[in-house]
Amino acid sequence: xxxxxGFISFVLRRFTGVFLVIYLAMHMFVIGSVNLGPAAFDARxxxxxxxxxxxxxxxxxxxxxxxxxxGVRLLMVHYxxxxxxxxxxxxxxxxxxxxLTVAGGIPIILFAINGG
Numbered sequence: 001x002x003x004x005x006g007f008i009s010f011v012l013r014r015f016t017g018v019f020l021v022i023y024l025a026m027h028m029f030v031i032g033s034v035n036l037g038p039a040a041f042d043a044r045x046x047x048x049x050x051x052x053x054x055x056x057x058x059x060x061x062x063x064x065x066x067x068x069x070x071g072v073r074l075l076m077v078h079y080x081x082x083x084x085x086x087x088x089x090x091x092x093x094x095x096x097x098x099x100l101t102v103a104g105g106i107p108i109i110l111f112a113i114n115g116g
Contacts, residue, residue, distance in 0.1 A: 005090040013070050016063040023060050054112040058105040065104075066097040 030048055033040045047053075073093040076082055082089065 005087045009070055009073075009090050012066060016067040016070075019059065019063040020067065023063075051112050054108055058101065058108055061104045061108070062097065062101040065100045066094070069093040069097050 026048070030041075030044045033044045070090075070093050073089045076089060077086055
């Protein structure tokens with residue numbers, strides 16, 4: 001039960017969904033500090049501009065891309081009745097998400113290395 005692609009997809013979708021909610025809360029924490037004045041906003045913005053957060057941005061990219069492509073996969077399975085292709089569609093969605101994460105993560109890493 002725990003090794004089939006349906007369960008793996010379910011766990012990854014829940015994990016990425018939670019990660020996106022945490023990101024949204026952090027985003028509101030930083031952007032909401034604009035009401036506290038420029039000093040508070042600059043302090044919170046400096047916190048999220050560290051290299052640790054640049055690495056977390058790659059995780060955010062991975063979460064967004066996987067969550068989106070898995071959602072499209074679920075819509076295809078449901079509305080086009082592609083139940084026999086569920087496993088292949090999962091692997092395709094996962095592979096596309098991985099490729100896009102690598103393609104988008106490389107510029108983020110290069111930006112962090114170059115002191116951006």
